[in-house]
Amino acid sequence: MSTQTPLAPAPVAGSSAGPVRTQRRLPRFAPLGLFLGGIAVGALLSALTGFSIALTVVYGVVLGTIAVYVVSRSVEGRRTATDRLVTTVVTTAFLIAMVPLVSLVWTVLENGLPRLDSTFFNSSMLGIVGEGGGAYHAILGTLIITGLTTVISVPVGLLTAIYLVEYGTGRLKKAITFFVDVMTGIPSIVAGLFAYALFALFFGGGVRLGIMGAVALSVLMIPVVVRSAEEVLKLVPNELREAAYALGVPKWRTILKIVIPTSVAGLGTGITLAVARVIGETAPLLVTVGILTGTNLNPFDGRMATLPVFAFYQLTQPGVPPEFGIQRAWTAALVLIVLVMALNVVARLISRFFAPKTGR
Numbered sequence: 001m002s003t004q005t006p007l008a009p010a011p012v013a014g015s016s017a018g019p020v021r022t023q024r025r026l027p028r029f030a031p032l033g034l035f036l037g038g039i040a041v042g043a044l045l046s047a048l049t050g051f052s053i054a055l056t057v058v059y060g061v062v063l064g065t066i067a068v069y070v071v072s073r074s075v076e077g078r079r080t081a082t083d084r085l086v087t088t089v090v091t092t093a094f095l096i097a098m099v100p101l102v103s104l105v106w107t108v109l110e111n112g113l114p115r116l117d118s119t120f121f122n123s124s125m126l127g128i129v130g131e132g133g134g135a136y137h138a139i140l141g142t143l144i145i146t147g148l149t150t151v152i153s154v155p156v157g158l159l160t161a162i163y164l165v166e167y168g169t170g171r172l173k174k175a176i177t178f179f180v181d182v183m184t185g186i187p188s189i190v191a192g193l194f195a196y197a198l199f200a201l202f203f204g205g206g207v208r209l210g211i212m213g214a215v216a217l218s219v220l221m222i223p224v225v226v227r228s229a230e231e232v233l234k235l236v237p238n239e240l241r242e243a244a245y246a247l248g249v250p251k252w253r254t255i256l257k258i259v260i261p262t263s264v265a266g267l268g269t270g271i272t273l274a275v276a277r278v279i280g281e282t283a284p285l286l287v288t289v290g291i292l293t294g295t296n297l298n299p300f301d302g303r304m305a306t307l308p309v310f311a312f313y314q315l316t317q318p319g320v321p322p323e324f325g326i327q328r329a330w331t332a333a334l335v336l337i338v339l340v341m342a343l344n345v346v347a348r349l350i351s352r353f354f355a356p357k358t359g360r
Helices: 030-048 053-076 078-115 118-122 136-167 170-184 188-203 210-234 238-246 251-262 264-278 283-288 307-316 322-353
Strands: 003-006 022-025
Touching (some): 030 053, 136 210, 136 322, 170 210, 251 264, 307 322
Antiparallel strands (some): 003 022
């Protein structure tokens, strides 16, 4: 069944205009019904050939897309059918991409919520073998090391981005950009090995310090800060700089008083997302910080516990009986996800409230 949509006003009485042209349209929910029908047929075919979720998805998506296109082509024409085809493909791709994310969140919530209690946040693993214990020491260690990483990375990354946008020219600028791009793609374990080798030169082999973990994470965070800050600074209109230069304002003061305040929202967002990028890294911290069952809040004195390493060891070395350690690992993963989500919310709030105000 189709509806009629007029494409032109009705002719005035007595005029010589011809008949009104109309275009047939599918009902509003017809494409969705056709697509779901294709999925149902795909599920039937999958059941006949040996049921598999993957085959059901493949058969259903292909048959549903074909059904939407064929029916739309026969009713609405080639142009509208092509539009519906592309819309269906894009929407399907989005839904397929969301499946692993939803599955991950559901699994972590299901396994992590049972141990998300006050004991988990105010107890360490000192003297704990089986039931009980918590990640108090690991949460504090993660916050301290991530804070040190931010203190190291933000000034270096931001000043490098300012140089590339405002001062850099020629081969030096190209070389810095090249090495920043290379650093963006290095494996995290390489950053940990670099920090370990650097500190081993001064303190000998076998050293484990919280500051080593901060240095390793800085190697991963600096290029992210540089690239995000560089793109944000490029968005500042050149007219603002030229107006300041025309008034005799020196370049350094123009950057400090005009460029940075104009781009502060984007810079804050980029830095916050860079912190979220490194807060869950495990491999560098395994090499540089290690694990500790007690609480150590001094990053310059001995090993420290961190949430990613805590979760790793609770999963791989859960103790006897193992179910209690595995529960702690899932809960640590849930806390990490919450921290990353909180950082993303902070980034959105920074972008919203500190963006330059336009209009009156």
